[in-house]
Amino acid sequence: MSASGSTATGPRTVFVQGNEACAEAALYAGLSFFAGYPITPSSEIAEHLSRELPARGGRFIQMEDEISSMAAIIGASLTGSKVMTATSGPGFSLMQEALGFAIMAEIPCVVVDVMRGGPSTGLPTQGSQGDINQVRWGTHGDHSIIAITASTHQHLFEATVRGFNLAETYRTPVVVLFDEMLGHMRERLVIPEPGELPTVDRLRTSVPEGVDYHPYLTREDGRLPMSDFGGVHRYNVTGLYHDMWGFPSTDPAIVDDLAHHLHDKLELRADELASVRTYGMEDAEVVLVSYGSPARSARQVVHEARLNGQPLGLLELETLWPFPAGVVRRACRSVRAVIVVEMNMGQMLRHVKAAVDAPERVFLSNRVDGRFITPRDIRRVLRIVEGQGE
Amino acid sequence: MSASGSTATGPRTVFVQGNEACAEAALYAGLSFFAGYPITPSSEIAEHLSRELPARGGRFIQMEDEISSMAAIIGASLTGSKVMTATSGPGFSLMQEALGFAIMAEIPCVVVDVMRGGPSTGLPTQGSQGDINQVRWGTHGDHSIIAITASTHQHLFEATVRGFNLAETYRTPVVVLFDEMLGHMRERLVIPEPGELPTVDRLRTSVPEGVDYHPYLTREDGRLPMSDFGGVHRYNVTGLYHDMWGFPSTDPAIVDDLAHHLHDKLELRADELASVRTYGMEDAEVVLVSYGSPARSARQVVHEARLNGQPLGLLELETLWPFPAGVVRRACRSVRAVIVVEMNMGQMLRHVKAAVDAPERVFLSNRVDGRFITPRDIRRVLRIVEGQGE
Amino acid sequence: MKSIDSYLRTRFMPHIWCPGCGHGTVLNGLIRSVDAVGLNKNELVMVSGIGCSARIAGYLDFHTLHTLHGRALAFATGVKMSRPDLTILVPMGDGDALAIGGNHFIHAARRNIDITVIVLNNRIYGMTGGQFSPTSGCGIQATTAPYSSIDQPFDAVQLASAAGATFVARTTTYHVNELEQLLTRAIRHHGFSVVEVLSQCPTHFGRRNGHQETVEMLRHFKEGTAKVGSRQLAEQVDLIPRGVFVDEERPEYCDQYAEVIQRAQAARAGGAGGEEPQ
Amino acid sequence: MKSIDSYLRTRFMPHIWCPGCGHGTVLNGLIRSVDAVGLNKNELVMVSGIGCSARIAGYLDFHTLHTLHGRALAFATGVKMSRPDLTILVPMGDGDALAIGGNHFIHAARRNIDITVIVLNNRIYGMTGGQFSPTSGCGIQATTAPYSSIDQPFDAVQLASAAGATFVARTTTYHVNELEQLLTRAIRHHGFSVVEVLSQCPTHFGRRNGHQETVEMLRHFKEGTAKVGSRQLAEQVDLIPRGVFVDEERPEYCDQYAEVIQRAQAARAGGAGGEEPQ
Amino acid sequence: MSWKLVIGGVGGQGVISAGIVLAEAAVIHEGRYAVQSQSYGAEMRGGLSRTDVTISNSEVIYPKVDQAHVLVCLHRKALNAYTGVIRPGGLLITDSDEAPIRGRVDSRQFAIPFAATAREVSGSERNANICMLGALVAITRVVSREALTAALLDRFGTRDAVTAALDAGFRLGNEHAAAVAVRADAHEAGRHATSARM
Amino acid sequence: MSWKLVIGGVGGQGVISAGIVLAEAAVIHEGRYAVQSQSYGAEMRGGLSRTDVTISNSEVIYPKVDQAHVLVCLHRKALNAYTGVIRPGGLLITDSDEAPIRGRVDSRQFAIPFAATAREVSGSERNANICMLGALVAITRVVSREALTAALLDRFGTRDAVTAALDAGFRLGNEHAAAVAVRADAHEAGRHATSARM
Amino acid sequence: MARTAIKDIVINQEWCKRCGICSTFCPKDVFETDAEGTVTVAHPEACIACELCERMCPDLAIHLEYEPPAEAPA
């Protein structure tokens, strides 16, 4: 990582890989524990943090696999650390069981999935966006989850910091998703000064020693204050359905409440959690909906179209889950056509269709052959949709 | 397992758990290798097969975990065996990586998921239908999969046999899904005579020794004949994108073809793969859509409603994936309301909504507290939907 | 000692284990050794997986983390790495520790991270209803071994030793004083410590294998084992050895990591990027 | 011997390994030992995981199954159980075998299933670009150990032995004749056999640790090892022992299962349900 | 014609196998339909234990018992937990020693000393569940005596203790049914339940 | 104003670090924007290797290079694989020994002996990539000489070999540019490329 | 090896699951068990305070109460 403006505190301009941008953002957000297992194309995150964390007093451990990596960060989070792991598809599949534990036990943590071509070993060194629905549904049982992405290093930095903030705010795992292209590409990144971006600290209980503390009692504002392991409140954490002290329960009323709580605390806040960027949307008659690195190709198309006076807009999603259906619906209301631009078989397409008023006007521009989607690819779909042929 | 009519070949009436019905069906379909790891509420499948398989010359192995169980059945399938494993949510989460391998390498196999309450350890001894979307999206990367279910032991038997048939026909993993309730409940089952239900054998290549065999070359009828490991054709099997000999390739054209093949071979056949049962659908004005054991409660409601002359119908889905959108759309065309009855937060609801013409007329009757959904629960929703209050 | 009850979450008692289950005896001995070591409950974290044995965590008034089948040691590693000052206890069933959890077991041992593992070895999967485990051994009846098992067993002591554990011991639920002493030594040991406790599951193991009741099973522990170094053991090769098998001092993982932090910070303080390790 | 080429899928040659990578030498030796054992290619199944080492499978004209990182032995177990007559070879990297795959490694060893494992131990994750592995040992430079590693290493030979492997050996890519002989013995052995081969990764291990080139690394294998039983080994304790460490006959898993089938069928033939085992 | 029954007790009393045998009698030996399901407490042993059985001449659609024609309780805990399940006019059968009934109006009640009788005639309280099945069948005719006997033999072989407990159960059931009949409406209660439309 | 460049070679030639240094010169030392990406073959070492670099005065939106203003090839294999990427009127720079150009019309071509020169002035062919960067900058001015020098020093410290290779590169670049200028239109080609609207 | 004299041997009948361990392994046959397995302290005077029952009990249902050590007169 090469940098200019090397004062310890001021903003620093660096030229880095997306993976490093993500790792630096985690440090900015307060990361103090990382556990991981190498896998292409995410390994640079672990490598960067193996160097940076101890230098800043944090801790890095290379575990024996991805299952244990996910488990280790959950354990560390309970002591009050901000934690993260990073992997790619095969490792992310292995993490699903423990990810579900973090959801059930409401443990703040951040999981990075740098997507490569799947299924299976697939295309290890090439980008894709094949894990979008897996993030939502990969672990068994009803649940909800937050997933965010970005398309430039600067935005990825901000999104990762936001990911840590959301994890702490909602006591939930947050998945930061991006693809190999962004992970390995290098570009300019300005690391903001401390304080420039908001960071949310762990909300710790104010219940004093000796007074009954309820780790799973939601406050009026929806938050659940925590108490660090090793502190004065000894409670139980389990992956079973549990009562407000964390002890197992099969009482139908308790089960019902918890099941709805886990689902609703995120799904009912979809609008609040939605983060999008818009380009040329003011008077757009055709809208591209995209996310992650393909959004750059889409933006290029919009940029050029606007220079030619074409009313094309881009809605770039940064929150993928809970799906920002309201935002999408409003943005696509009364447009002539919507084209979802993504690097998979249309995983977001179906959600966009479900969200908008006229699903028959939603089309797909995609690529699944391991190559990056180009502006030309998108323009071709645009022409076809507009009835102009290839 | 208690049985009457114990002649070796004739149909036999037995009184068994759903888990045993499933295991017996597997044997009927030609199962010869099972690998598994115990987990409530699926363990009886392994237990039954540990006794029955060797008695019939097959093989059973208890592996060290679910990952290895899934891997072992894939290995065994390559030698020409019909194979199966069985688990529940936590184990199914662990199987996702290897399941993706079977999808990518097109290995016929059957995976049974006896669903309990999730997420995480959840409610180990209580039923749920929380894994429906996980089955579709649990492994990373774009793919497709077949999942089937049933609501009675007799239907489960047939569905399991069909599962093996589909696995062989399409060279793909098939997930047989049902919940704890059905798995542990005992009821009458008539095991059909051999030959009564069709069984599909492994399609083996007719290419003779010495002639180039292509394990991944699709025939005109869409099938890919196999050659057993240990036989005269030596080829390669990998989880990477591969050419028609099974050797790794990153050629965009090959990748694109394979990605689409894996997706389309099932998704484009959704109608053909659809298996549904209908009750009172002829003139139904309100339709219940359900699957698995809750479909029994729904059927009870239809049964009673029909006795009272109410035009209520039930569309029971047995194929869950690929989602039988066409069948659902046609069945729900021009009805007053659709109520999806399921034991989760509405996982099928969204697919039904996406399929029908009037998604705003689709409602949910569900239960997520570990208790079985009752006819009374459904009737309540029915009344509310009809504007009659609770 | 402080009263047993002061370590228990008594509102959950009586516990859910079957009559005569050895896991209760381990709970009993563990409380006594924790008391003997003299630890504050706020400094104690118990991390368990899934199984009858894992239920121990629920009864103890420590910080308790009831995790996933087989993964307790991975969770525990995270807890310990970020709070090296806490004492971490990990009770595990033989399935939990050595079947699905085998890899985490050997890797935690290899790292010599300061965690105390108690393997409650009842040679069966109790919680799921009596399937054989990797310690059942050949010739055992189990729900998944109706024709008697053919699987060679692991020796937990040998495996832990080969993997790098620096304190390894074995006892039984019959030898309750030894149990307390070994657990006390294990907790005091600075490094990865394993105490294998042969424990009875009358419900699934006993019933299926010679219809043994609790008391018979305990007698078997008494008669079928002998102390390491004893004459008895030398003479009767089929006895299972009890006692301490490994007790070594080797660098502990968190201590080592503290040095990594020092090295990293020294390099950083040293200035120019060029001087950092590549 | 038959020509080397007759065992190779020559259309993929030259292979993708780096210049001087030891994995090629193992491929070389393996072909010779397969030839020495005199097996028909149709009877040979090679199952590999993911890693540079796993790529061996692609070059050999056997039935080849290139699976998932760490899981090769689980796949191989399925192949062997359903076709016990086939010979199964499983090449694995140290990460593949002992990091993510550690559990399958010890369980396959425990079962003593007739599979031959070759651990290509280059003490680094080659394929992913030079992270440390569970055999790197302390003091090693790796991309994830920029301040040098603190992880104690596994001894693959000890681990395999403790877990129950019935043939365990070690050699290096320098000792090519020994390599061929040990692989030949391992393949002939009826039961679970492990040959650990110390192999060089000049690209990631060599470059980061003293900028060693291939030739230097091979010299190190020559000078840093000695035969078990040799005087040299007795005198210089820091040498790594080479040779055969375990060579035992114990019941093989598939043979045992054949007996289960017999018992089951005998019980079934015996008639009434009441006589079947419960 | 559908019978819905619940049998409750605590782990170890053989409640679940009683339910299975009853259902097997109907399915295997009478060619009828039956569904049996169960639920346990979290305890490994000794917790509450319950089995739901539906027996019918046609396919059983809804498999659970929400309102039982018959509730059998072999333990006080079960009685406390499950009495609500009896449908109005239903039947309550308990072990008179283990689960004494404290006045309840809208069900016909039989309190019979199953455990004590089983101990007496077969030497072990373990056979209380068999004794109970005999009485249940004698009172309700939910399955025939022959079918029940055959189902028990299938499961346990011909053991004197089993036969003794069963016969005692038949006898006790007949006696109690007769006694209740004297109280005018008892037998009708059984009939009534069987003719309810399900 | 955006420059799109592709540098190709085989593993070990330092193609990718050349791309990075070039981009760093723009970002860190000129305060401009740049994106660098790369692709490898399956081989661990010695396979094809390519880096795409975009340098711009404003944010780079689309990060890949589909049509390059400049293609640099340090190896014959790369030349064969990548020539199609040059946009009409673009620039092709090759190592004259490693990747001799066989007639191509729609690009300006420079064949320069980078490897040989690097060996000569710095004692090692390994510095061919640095020598190439010097020539590239001298010919195109895609970044300033000062920025490139600073970026190289950041990465390698002040090593004589590096400076020697770089200076030789600058010199070779100037010479060739001048020579081509004599052939009337060469310098214009460079200008032309830089003014293309991206 | 009594640390001090036994005051009482208390069995928590709520916790006791009647497994029979204490009565079987008590070296002095202090306990008695009835037909239903209920354990009572029949011969407390024979107790040598070896604590085996207390330590072996899987249900933590037995507790030995000791006399407070005789205090030296003030």
Next chain:
Amino acid sequence: MARTAIKDIVINQEWCKRCGICSTFCPKDVFETDAEGTVTVAHPEACIACELCERMCPDLAIHLEYEPPAEAPA
């Protein structure tokens, strides 16, 4: 330990990756390496057919060809 006389030592230059193993470890210095690492068989006559080069080569690029064993005259 030559089984029979060497006819030729063949290096497959297409496969050879110039790692230098053969030339370094040949006990008889049969090979020569040029500046670019290309290995040639310079002194075949010195070869003792130990096969080390053939067996150590990670690229399977060396092959020793033997003279057919002299046949007994018919």
